[in-house]
Amino acid sequence: MHGLARASLSFGCLGLLRLFEVPWCWSLSASLGIYLGTGGWRFLRIVILTARRDLFGLCVLLRVKLAIRRHLRCGSTIPSIFYETVQAHPDKPALIYEATGEVWSFTALDQLSNAVAQFVLSLGFVPGDVIAVYMESRPIFVAIWLGMAKVGIEAALINFNLRRDSLMHCISVSGARAIIFGAELAEAVWEVRSTLGKDIRLFCTGDLNPQHLTELGAEALDPLLTSSSRLPPPRTHRKVFNDRLFYIYTSGTTGLPKAAIVVHSRYYRIAAIGYHAFRMRPNDVIYDCLPLYHSAGNIMGVGQCLVNGLTVVIKKKFSASRFWEDCVKYNCTVVQYIGEICRYLLNQPAREAETQHKVRLAVGNGLRPSVWEAFTQRFHIKQIGEFYGATECNCSVANMDGKVGACGFNSLILPNVYPIRLVKVNEETMELIRGRNGLCISCKPGEAGLLVGSINQQDPLRRFDGYASEAATKKKIAYDVFKKGDAAYLSGDVLVMDELGYMYFKDRSGDTFRWRGENVSTTEVEGILSTILNQTDVAVYGVPVPGVEGKAGMAAIADKSDSFDPVHFFTAVQKLLPPYARPMFLRISPEVDKTGTFKIQKTRLQREEFDPRHSNDKLYFLDARAGRYKVLNEDLYNAIRNGSVPL
Ligand SMILES: *[C@@H]1O[C@H](CO)[C@@H](O)[C@H](O)[C@H]1NC(C)=O
Ligand SMILES: *[C@@H]1O[C@H](CO)[C@@H](O)[C@H](O)[C@H]1NC(C)=O
Ligand SMILES: *[C@@H]1O[C@H](CO)[C@@H](O)[C@H](O)[C@H]1NC(C)=O
Numbered sequence: 001m002h003g004l005a006r007a008s009l010s011f012g013c014l015g016l017l018r019l020f021e022v023p024w025c026w027s028l029s030a031s032l033g034i035y036l037g038t039g040g041w042r043f044l045r046i047v048i049l050t051a052r053r054d055l056f057g058l059c060v061l062l063r064v065k066l067a068i069r070r071h072l073r074c075g076s077t078i079p080s081i082f083y084e085t086v087q088a089h090p091d092k093p094a095l096i097y098e099a100t101g102e103v104w105s106f107t108a109l110d111q112l113s114n115a116v117a118q119f120v121l122s123l124g125f126v127p128g129d130v131i132a133v134y135m136e137s138r139p140i141f142v143a144i145w146l147g148m149a150k151v152g153i154e155a156a157l158i159n160f161n162l163r164r165d166s167l168m169h170c171i172s173v174s175g176a177r178a179i180i181f182g183a184e185l186a187e188a189v190w191e192v193r194s195t196l197g198k199d200i201r202l203f204c205t206g207d208l209n210p211q212h213l214t215e216l217g218a219e220a221l222d223p224l225l226t227s228s229s230r231l232p233p234p235r236t237h238r239k240v241f242n243d244r245l246f247y248i249y250t251s252g253t254t255g256l257p258k259a260a261i262v263v264h265s266r267y268y269r270i271a272a273i274g275y276h277a278f279r280m281r282p283n284d285v286i287y288d289c290l291p292l293y294h295s296a297g298n299i300m301g302v303g304q305c306l307v308n309g310l311t312v313v314i315k316k317k318f319s320a321s322r323f324w325e326d327c328v329k330y331n332c333t334v335v336q337y338i339g340e341i342c343r344y345l346l347n348q349p350a351r352e353a354e355t356q357h358k359v360r361l362a363v364g365n366g367l368r369p370s371v372w373e374a375f376t377q378r379f380h381i382k383q384i385g386e387f388y389g390a391t392e393c394n395c396s397v398a399n400m401d402g403k404v405g406a407c408g409f410n411s412l413i414l415p416n417v418y419p420i421r422l423v424k425v426n427e428e429t430m431e432l433i434r435g436r437n438g439l440c441i442s443c444k445p446g447e448a449g450l451l452v453g454s455i456n457q458q459d460p461l462r463r464f465d466g467y468a469s470e471a472a473t474k475k476k477i478a479y480d481v482f483k484k485g486d487a488a489y490l491s492g493d494v495l496v497m498d499e500l501g502y503m504y505f506k507d508r509s510g511d512t513f514r515w516r517g518e519n520v521s522t523t524e525v526e527g528i529l530s531t532i533l534n535q536t537d538v539a540v541y542g543v544p545v546p547g548v549e550g551k552a553g554m555a556a557i558a559d560k561s562d563s564f565d566p567v568h569f570f571t572a573v574q575k576l577l578p579p580y581a582r583p584m585f586l587r588i589s590p591e592v593d594k595t596g597t598f599k600i601q602k603t604r605l606q607r608e609e610f611d612p613r614h615s616n617d618k619l620y621f622l623d624a625r626a627g628r629y630k631v632l633n634e635d636l637y638n639a640i641r642n643g644s645v646p647l
């Protein structure tokens with residue numbers, strides 16, 4: 001932030017004018033269009049209600065743009081920005097590891113990352129080489145990728161929940177020539193050792209006994225780092241702001257993970273926008289319990305330490321019961337969340353610590369409107385910094401003013417300053433709907449549409465760096481979207497914008513199904529069922545029934561304590577859901593499949609449909625005529641399939 005102040009000073013008015021020349025003209029003409037098209041009064045109302053918000057957003061955008069321009073001009077990298085942070089406060093705690101209480105000062109983090117840099121250089125790696133990093137969250141994880149970045153070597157950050165085929169897939173698409181893994185994952189490495197090939201070198205950090213090391217053919221990293229020089233490494237690379245920093249794997253809802261390229265400027269941008277948009281302060285302490293192999297934990301969280309000099313508390317693994325006590329213990333003022341975390345916290349019995357902490361701000365995504373206010377009220381959180389944006393996309397939005405339920409906004413007064421749009425899309429196939437002129441059709445307020453961001457490789461705020469795989473990159477780009485010959489990034493997510501420009505997350509792609517002529521949103525139904533069931537995990541999906549149009553709703557419900565009560569459940573469902581949205585089938589199991597970031601996985605559930613032979617889970621069928629859920633046994637299953645029991 002000291003850097004930003006300098007940037008604004010050195011740039012002055014000239015840069016400011018140049019920056020907004022073009023969008024400004026578009027915006028004025030677009031605003032005029034709204035003005036004339038909607039009648040002056042409506043436009044005036046919009047101006048009155050949103051000018052403050054928009055002005056703040058514009059300032060955030062401007063500050064970050066100016067800083068990015070400066071870094072582009074100077075050829076900055078994340079290590080060079082981190083160097084400035086270290087100079088500013090060498091002895092301040094940078095990272096705190098919750099599991100052991102160890103505190104890493106900025107100097108300590110800098111020196112250990114130097115040791116990593118010196119070490120990988122000594123191994124003969126050259127700029128552009130890739131090393132896979134596979135370990136649980138802890139401070140050395142940051143030192144490792146940062147140290148590699150100091151000498152231009154790129155880390156592939158691998159999800160530590162992956163095993164066997166998916167682990168192999170991620171390692172092989174990265175092209176890594178070495179793997180640095182945590183001792184806690186030695187067994188997982190062992191499982192793929194024979195398929196890895198002899199050319200990949202293995203290094204293990206943490207305690208692993210020498211015999212296991214030998215069996216794996218791995219070397220112990222920690223002693224090698226201890227004996228490496230802690231001096232800054234020689235600059236052997238020519239990487240600048242728009243060059244590759246590391247790879248993050250995005251867990252798509254379908255198919256295998258894709259490696260998304262993160263360039264230095266993107267890392268900087270996410271951290272800087274988060275800092276300014278949510279009004280973080282230099283003395284904030286962030287509680288980061290999200291995995292470091294994803295952008296939320298490693299960029300939005302750890303980035304605040306590297307770029308802005310905040311202290312970040314790294315939690316090895318999210319724990320709902322320890323959450324607020326940790327926040328009290330470390331004087332945290334900011335916490336990170338994903339929607340599921342909020343739900344788990346609400347599910348906890350009341351504790352003293354939950355209101356004794358100093359947390360002012362919660363930053364994350366996926367907080368559902370159904371639990372938003374319950375969360376802020378119960379835990380006394382003043383501000384929710386909800387944002388939306390995939391690692392690789394340049395069309396992120398952020399909720400800067402705490403509007404309940406919104407994941408961001410786009411200005412209606414100056415709509416072209418930030419060129420994102422909602423465009424009409426067939427929600428089942430996710431194909432763009434085009435008008436007669438061949439271009440996409442923008443949505444009106446209240447209409448759901450696909451979020452797209454126009455692409456401009458010259459502008460770091462708008463570039464799209466793509467995936468490591470070219471085929472994957474192509475699928476995410478559409479042409480002729482706003483005008484002939486342009487290109488836009490397709491986010492894959494459907495949002496709705498209200499008449500003031502606030503945006504609300506609607507659905508993951510393909511996450512609706514049709515039943516009785518209505519579109520049922522699985523996210524919406526999941527939110528409601530989960531509320532009925534005391535915030536337990538619920539997965540809702542459609543299953544085909546022979547001879548019946550559309551898909552019947554099915555809900556898989558996590559019930560560890562075997563306390564599910566179908567009668568009570570049905571009474572609540574009747575009150576809260578319209579008949580077409582009530583799940584026809586229920587599946588009660590101790591756990592619902594989840595990804596490492598607690599996202600519910602439905603692939604297996606969907607495949608097993610409502611067939612009782614697939615598992616020992618208890619199934620229920622909604623007998624609408626009898627007005628209750630009946631246990632679904634094989635007989636009933638067959639009768640439903642042959643049509644003798646009507647739905
Ligand atoms: C938290 O703040 C209290 C009071 O300001 C202080 O005594 C304590 O040492 C702080 N704890 C940490 C871990 O910084
Ligand atoms: C909800 O869960 C909490 C914590 O597990 C428990 O204390 C509470 O009694 C539950 N409420 C209901 C209605 O089951
Ligand atoms: C459901 O979605 C389809 C496809 O997106 C759309 O054509 C249809 O009008 C929608 N129906 C309702 C009732 O909203």
Ligand SMILES: *[C@@H]1O[C@H](CO)[C@@H](O)[C@H](O)[C@H]1NC(C)=O
Pocket residue numbers: 393394395396418419420453454455456457458461462463464487488489
């Ligand atoms: C997204 O990236 C593209 C390509 O780089 C760019 O043209 C577009 O303006 C960007 N969109 C936003 C909202 O930044």
Ligand SMILES: *[C@@H]1O[C@H](CO)[C@@H](O)[C@H](O)[C@H]1NC(C)=O
Pocket residue numbers: 635636638639642643644
């Ligand atoms: C449908 O299946 C049920 C249960 O297996 C059986 O009792 C019934 O006779 C079958 N009806 C038809 C028409 O096949």
